[in-house]
Amino acid sequence: MVFWKRFFNPDSTSSPSLGPTGAEEFPTDDSDKGRIFFTTDRDIDLYELEELCDAVGWARRPIRKVKKAVECxxxxxxxxxxxxxxxxLVGFARATSDHAFNATVWDVVIHPSLQSKGLGKALMQYIIRKLRHYDxxxxxxxxxxxxxxxYxxxxxxLDPEGIKGMFWYPD
Amino acid sequence: MVFWKRFFNPDSTSSPSLGPTGAEEFPTDDSDKGRIFFTTDRDIDLYELEELCDAVGWARRPIRKVKKAVECxxxxxxxxxxxxxxxxLVGFARATSDHAFNATVWDVVIHPSLQSKGLGKALMQYIIRKLRHYDxxxxxxxxxxxxxxxYxxxxxxLDPEGIKGMFWYPD
Structure with a gap:
């Protein structure tokens, strides 16, 4: 809870204009909306994540498995x-990786009330920047x-040099 | 080195017909060939892996990064x-995963001298079985x-329900 404690603590040494350490603010001039932040902090209420996924109509998944997927x-x-x-919580995405060459992005979601405002693009650009940081x-x-x-x-x-995405599902 | 010590130790309690613990033998009736085993043991000489990848004409990759990718x-x-x-070493493959829902298979390679003998199929079936074991x-x-x-x-x-594989590369 370090991230949010620091965020809401008026005595925090974090600069309000930059937001809490490790988080990045998405600039917005819409005064009706709150401030928007991205972070890689994993301090997530999994039920809040489920609500977000419900809001875009995704099929429910066992919380136990979502917890494992977020951890891993x-x-x-x-x-x-x-x-x-x-x-x-208004947006989420995650990536699996071998920590060296490849990453695969999964579960990109933006709350419907905030779609079409450039936030999906900003979220993906944030992910790309973070993955590039790890080379x-x-x-x-x-x-x-x-x-x-x-995308x-x-x-x-799409399909560079004819490379095709393929899926195997159990019967 | 536990795996190979056990394999080559004549006093081993492992059954020679089953091979060492954790390894699985591919049945072959070609007496010119040695016995073929699959294993998930990560006791790999990275230079031997590089030789295998050279044999199929893959571009060389930094050993340091290959080490990280194998570990992770x-x-x-x-x-x-x-x-x-x-x-x-005559075959190799690996998979990244979130340990819960998704896995992505990378770097599937069979030595050219052993291709077209059903080993690639057996290797992939072995991977699918292992991943299914983890649900x-x-x-x-x-x-x-x-x-x-x-595949x-x-x-x-291929592209189930129009889902497309996409790639992002640095400029």
């Missing part, structure tokens, strides 16, 4: 809307048809 | 040809065009 992902990025002393150069993902163009605009390439 | 992959599978008291149900990979049919025969599906 190489990178977890969350996006928070902060108003006064309240915070709300990972092959960043991959599996895109649903309706978001292929979104294309971020510089993701 | 969720699953590493090696295939060995054993003749008398000599062993030779991972979404097994993914990125297939070069010339191996798409190979299809193993039950991998």
């Amino acid at each position: 992902s190489f990178l977890v990025v969350t996006m928070w809307e902060v108003r006064g002393n309240r915070r709300r 990972i150069s092959n960043i991959t993902l599996f895109a649903d048809p309706q978001v292929v163009d979104f 294309r605009r971020l510089g993701f390439v | 992959s969720f699953l590493v599978v090696t295939m060995w040809e054993v003749r008398g008291n000599r062993r030779r 991972i149900s979404n097994i993914t990979l990125f297939a070069d065009p010339q191996v798409v049919d190979f 299809r025969r193993l039950g991998f599906v």
Whole structure:
């Protein structure tokens, strides 16, 4: 809880304009909205994450497995809307990796109330920057048809040199 | 070195017909060839792995990063040809994972001298079985065009429901 304690503590030495250590503010001029922060901190209420996934209509998954996946992902990025002393989880994404060459991004979600404001793009750019910091150069993902163009605009390439994404599911 | 010490030790309690603990023998009736074993043991000489990758014409990668990738992959599978008291690395594959939902298979390689004998299929079936043991149900990979049919025969599906594999590379 270090991250949020520091955030809400008026005696904090963190600069309010920069937000708490490790978090990054998304600049917004919409005064109706709170301030938006990204962080790689894994201090997540899994039920709040479930609510966020419910809001975009994803099928529910066992909390026990979500906990394991969050713990064992190489990178977890969350996006928070902060108003006064309240915070709300409004975005999430994570990546698996071999910590060296490859990463695969999973579970990219932005709350419907905040979509189409550039936050998805900012979240992905934040992830790419973090993965590049670890010198990972092959960043991959599996895109649903309706978001292929979104990822294309971020510089993701479809089937480069004929390389195809393939899936195996149990019977 | 526990695995190979046990394998080559004539006093070993391991059954020679089953091979050393944790390893699985690929049945072969080709008496010219040694015995073939799969294992998830990570006791790998990285220079031998480099030789194997050289043999199939892959671009060389920094050993330091290969070491990290082998250490940080969720699953590493090696295939060995054993003749008398000599062993030779003849196959390799690894998978990243969130240990819960998804795995992605990388770097599948079979030595050219042993290709077209069903070993690639057996290696992949071994990986799928190991991942299923951990209750991972979404097994993914990125297939070069010339191996798409190979993976299809193993039950991998191309672009299911229009889901597309996408890649981001640094400029």
